[in-house]
Amino acid sequence: MxxxxxxxxxxxxxxxxxxxxxxxxxxxxxxxxxxxxxxxxxxxxxxxxxxxxxxxxxxxxxxxxxxxxxxxxxxxxxxxxxxxxxxxxxxxxxxxxxxxxxxxxxxxxxxxxxxxxxxxxxxxxxxxxxxxxxxxxxxxxxxxxxxxxxxxxxxxxxxxxxxxxxxxxxxxxxxxxxxxxxxxxxxxxxxxxxxxxxxxxxxxxxxxxxxxxxxxxxxxxxxxxxxxxxxxxxxxxxxxxxALPPVAAALPPARLPESGELQTLLDPARHPGGPPPAESGGMRFGPGVPADTSAAQIWRQGATQHSDPTAQSRRKARPKRRGAWLSSLVVCLLIAGFILYMRMAPPAEMAVSKVSVAAPKKTQGCDAKTKIMAVVTTNGEAGTFKYEWEQSDGRVTEGTQRVESGTTSVDLPLIWQVSGPGRFKGTATLRVLDHTPEGKPMAAKASFSYKC
CATH class of the missing domain: 1.10.510.10 (Transferase(Phosphotransferase) domain 1)
Structure with a gap:
């Protein structure tokens, strides 16, 4: 041990x-x-x-x-x-x-x-x-x-x-x-x-x-x-x-090393505190290293051109830089116009288009936990809707459901437990209370049988 x-x-x-x-x-x-x-x-x-x-x-x-x-x-x-x-x-x-x-x-x-x-x-x-x-x-x-x-x-x-x-x-x-x-x-x-x-x-x-x-x-x-x-x-x-007593695993024989016998495999002496430093002007890869962006590449190319010692190269570069500057200006204006349009356009709202409920067709046995499944269909926009489950035994459960952008259907299951001897028919009704056509609640229901 x-x-x-x-x-x-x-x-x-x-x-x-x-x-x-x-x-x-x-x-x-x-x-x-x-x-x-x-x-x-x-x-x-x-x-x-x-x-x-x-x-x-x-x-x-x-x-x-x-x-x-x-x-x-x-x-x-x-x-x-x-x-x-x-x-x-x-x-x-x-x-x-x-x-x-x-x-x-x-x-x-x-x-x-x-x-x-x-x-x-x-x-x-x-x-x-x-x-x-x-x-x-x-x-x-x-x-x-x-x-x-x-x-x-x-x-x-x-x-x-x-x-x-x-x-x-x-x-x-x-x-x-x-x-x-x-x-x-x-x-x-x-x-x-x-x-x-x-x-x-x-x-x-x-x-x-x-x-x-x-x-x-x-x-x-x-x-x-x-x-x-x-x-x-x-x-x-x-x-x-x-507070529980320790549990010891059955271990294969092992010889515990003395401190002087240990050898670290991470080699901290060669590269203390982390990985080896990158060479000047070299390339680094791996976690924590940001990708080389287009902006960085443009900056580096501009710096190289600026350090060109010949006047002839500088004169040839000016028309290119002027054309690049005009192209960048046009792109910026287009992007700004698109952003302005998106801000002025009203955001689309989530809308519920359909509600369906399904219950098991097989008769449920003694002390059964019956799973009733509902599916709410939406238009794929983000939002939150309110709903309620009404059970025929008088119980009502209210809730809210968040829908993320791109989601067109949401599952809303209900677990209904029935205990004791006898026969019983249960009906569960799901009502979606808002984000429905004309603002009216949208409902669907399903029933199951119980026999014990």
């Missing part, structure tokens, strides 16, 4: 968990601060080029951190000794969402839908930052989402599977994995309207991407429990989990 041993001054505390790439150890840093260590599986390191790819992936993480990217478990170092390789991170690598899902019965406190939404919003934002930097995660699932001491959600093991197994990764794969995470949390920590909100966000991620899915959750905050924005439930869950 390595309880009490140290690696690079980090004392292993005994709590461990197994991941796809190795074994994580809870630890304390040289100053007593929380930290985590990942010992990589030997057979993964033995693959040709695995170490080099691993170093490249972790170096990219460090560059992201230096450029202000947040949301990843922060990397402190990558060290090797006796053929073993250890990743050191500056925060605890436990608990993960998987730990909270599997340990729910022992916690005495169940995370709520607000906890799920917080995790999904923060992981979506982190993935968006990675994709914008030209990187991917490659292994998003409950076991790689770590809950920090303040309730924040941090992604661990970014790019490690791709590096060690040479598995291809893509933004599309990350989005699909985020969808799976959303549906898992919806089924485990949410019911009713909050669950519908999480499922809707998962569907939006598939059709319109993570940014739109994140906005669905933030715009639906009224359907989430109080304290959602302050992470209260996650912090309380974290405290309950920390």
């Amino acid at each position: 390595h309880d009490g041993g140290t690696v690079a001054g980090h004392r292993l505390t005994g709590r461990t968990r197994v991941s796809e790439v190795g074994t994580w150890h809870d630890a304390e840093g040289p100053g007593g601060e929380p930290s985590g260590l990942l010992r990589f599986n030997d057979h993964l390191l033995a693959a040709p080029g695995a170490r080099e790819r691993l170093v490249a992936a972790i170096s990219a993480d460090r560059r992201l951190a230096q450029s202000g990217q947040y949301g990843l478990l922060p990397v402190a170092d990558l060290v090797a000794a006796h053929g073993e390789v250890w990743l050191i991170v500056g925060r605890r690598a436990v608990p993960t969402v998987a730990d909270l899902l599997t340990g729910g019965s022992q916690l005495g406190w169940q995370p709520d839908a607000g906890s799920a939404a917080t995790i999904l919003i923060e992981t979506a934002q982190t993935l968006l930052g990675l994709h914008a930097a030209g990187l991917t995660h490659g292994a998003v699932h409950p076991g790689t989402v770590v809950i920090g001491e303040d309730g924040s959600a941090l992604l661990a093991e970014r790019g490690l599977l791709e590096a060690l197994r040479a598995e291809p990764a893509s933004p599309e794969r990350d989005i699909a994995a985020w969808q799976g995470l959303a549906r898992t949390l919806s089924a485990s920590w949410a019911t009713g309207q909050p669950a519908q909100l999480l499922d809707h966000a998962a569907s939006v991620a598939a059709s319109r991407g993570l940014a739109a899915a994140r906005d669905v959750l933030t715009n639906g905050r009224d359907m989430l429990p109080p304290g959602f924005s302050t992470r209260e439930s996650l912090v309380r869950t974290l405290h309950a989990w920390s």
